Amino acid sequence: MKIKRSKKVAFTLLAVLPIALLVILFTSSNMVLFDSKGPIGEAQSSLIITSVLLMAIIIVPVLLMSVYFPYKYRHSNKDAEYKPNWEHSTKIEVIVWTVPCLIILALGWITYETSYSLDPRKEIASEQKPLTIQVVAMNWKWLFIYPEQQIATVNEVTLPVNRPVEFLVTSDTTMNSFFIPQLGSQVYAMAGMENRLYLMAEEQGEYRGISANYSGFGFTNMKFKAHAVDDAGFDQWVQKVKASDKVLNDGSYDVLEANAKEQIKTPHPVTYFASVDPLRFKDIIEKHAGVQNGL
Structure with a gap:
């Protein structure tokens, strides 16, 4: 039991490590793109963060599964479920196609909107003369x-x-x-x-x-x-x-x-x-x- 528990702890650490590294990177470095001092910079920072979060819906689970599956189905794990005749799952097909399509549609709409709202040549609304x-x-x-x-x-x-x-x-x-x-x-x-x-x-x-x-x-x-x-x-x-x-x-x-x-x-x-x-x-x-x- 102790060996299995220690392995679970090791897996958890491996899964959490990439996310922790990203958090440290964003909070400790001087990333001026996310320290905006004007309306255009703020809008662009928001666009970058929104795009990254939308793509993370796919990327984060994939990263976690890339660690989880090799660990669970390793050769030494005799308790892993084995289904040699399994070949299709409608639920999985619906998920792996629907989620990316929705994300692509969301990113496409955001890109369409910001291509006009953040046009460099567009004047900034203000009472003062530029x-x-x-x-x-x-x-x-x-x-x-x-x-x-x-x-x-x-x-x-x-x-x-x-x-x-x-x-x-x-x-x-x-x-x-x-x-x-x-x-x-x-x-x-x-x-x-x-x-x-x-x-x-x-x-x-x-x-x-x-x-x-x-x-x-x-x-x-x-x-x-x-x-x-x-x-x-x-x-x-x-x-x-x-x-x-x-x-x-x-x-x-x-x-x-x-x-x-x-x-x-x-x-x-x-x-x-x-x-x-x-x-x-x-x-x-x-x-x-x-x-x-x-x-």
Whole structure:
């Protein structure tokens, strides 16, 4: 009896271990996708959790049975039930077909709904006018242009909380992916094209921004800081940038491009430009659009 009891305990531990490991992983690691600070990020986190739970209805029982059946029907277990002529069970057939079909239908409906509700180009409902920020992926840095404030920054973006932000995204080099995980969504930055993304931060803080698309040797330095501040803090930050002694003109932009080799090993420092050519973003797009059209 003691031997059988110890074996049952061992089986229980083997069955519970995978679930315990998953719980530890989700609770102990810094998973920013599940620490959302904006409405888009929260909706996407909810979508991920809902999808995982629905699929777990199948995955968890399969994992448990993959341990239970080999243990129960092992060669040394002489008490295991043996039915060599058994070949069909209507109940089992109904379960193994109905449950997956229902889960697929549920996931399909959720995918259909969220494909529209979480469209990156869809404006976020708010009483405040969206703040426009133009984003340019470069080698190996991010350039942010504020057309309304007529300022620009490198590797740092600041936005006011509870105000929608319209990001206009392009690339002056290879394809990258603009992504602030805690705010949600990511869109590709492609040369000669303008992509659009609406995000909003609901809490003040510093968030990590990355490129989620490998783009060459300096890819690891394609990072930036996103600061969410209140309205007063945003106005102060704008004045701080305007106090810079640098301007973003043809000469300084050429320097940014020329420094690409240095940023393969060392990230480009945060840089402020007190003024910027209002047509800079448009010119960057048209430069590559002309090449794509064979001009």
